[in-house]
Amino acid sequence: MSIEVNNETSYVCDEHELVRLSRYVLDELRVHPQAELSIVLVDEDAMERLHVQWMDLPGPTDVMSFPMDELRPGSDDVEPEPGLLGDVVLCPTVAAAQAVQAGHTAEEELLLLTTHGILHLLGYDHAEPDEEKAMFELQRRLLLTFLAGRGRPES
Template sequence: MPVEVANESEIAVDESAIAAVCTYVLGEMGVNPVAELAVLCVDPDYMSTLHERWMGEKGPTDVLAFPMDELDTGRPDEPDPGPALLGDVVLCPSVALRQARAAGHSMDDELLLLATHGVLHILGYDHMEPEEEKEMFGLQNKLLAGWRATPREPVTGAPVERGPAGR
């Protein structure tokens, strides 16, 4: 599942971990493995511009999701649909850093949470109504718990393959 992460912010981020958590979430949600996702990390000024333009709110926000209007997954009679661009998740590391400090955890943990949140928005989840919020945040917490419980390679963030028991 191709996930491209680009950091255009002034803050260093763990791009491989962001890509890995997005890949994990998409896999757990049953998204076609050839689907593509883009994640962009931006500075507060650019995020403010996006936030005002698309949400009508001033100032930077932590995450915005821009799902594609229509997914082209190929013709229905094709056994294997071609790649589809799911959309873009935009993160603002400086807002994530501020939120992480307030919550008492690392910026990396906050970015993983925000990336998960953004992917769920791309997949159609929302939290405007109380029931939607309960469903989305419950799913987000479950996915992050699963992500954290899976042993990972230290450099790539890829899941560690487990051999047969006792080996």
């Protein structure tokens, strides 16, 4: 699995942890081991431009996802396919402000947003109440099990 992180900001974050989380989420969802994912960290100006261009909404947002090959999770009935998963674009300064509001660390917020972005790349959405419930429950489970296993050595 190829996971690339490109930090285009001066914000210092643990890029290795973003890769570990991404690999964990993709493995748990049985995404093909040859899938490719890109994570890009941008400043508020760049995020605002993307937000306006793609969502027609003002101001910067926390995370945006740009799927490429429309890959989906594997299952007992569906064999996963290799390909380009797409890009998760994060805005660390927006994430840090949200973390203060939520009462946790900026690192934890970036991990949450990365998980959220990956789920969007895999076709999950939260436009409808039932979709939101399913997506947010999966997001929570993935993040909590990842965080619970943080102390374990990498394989």
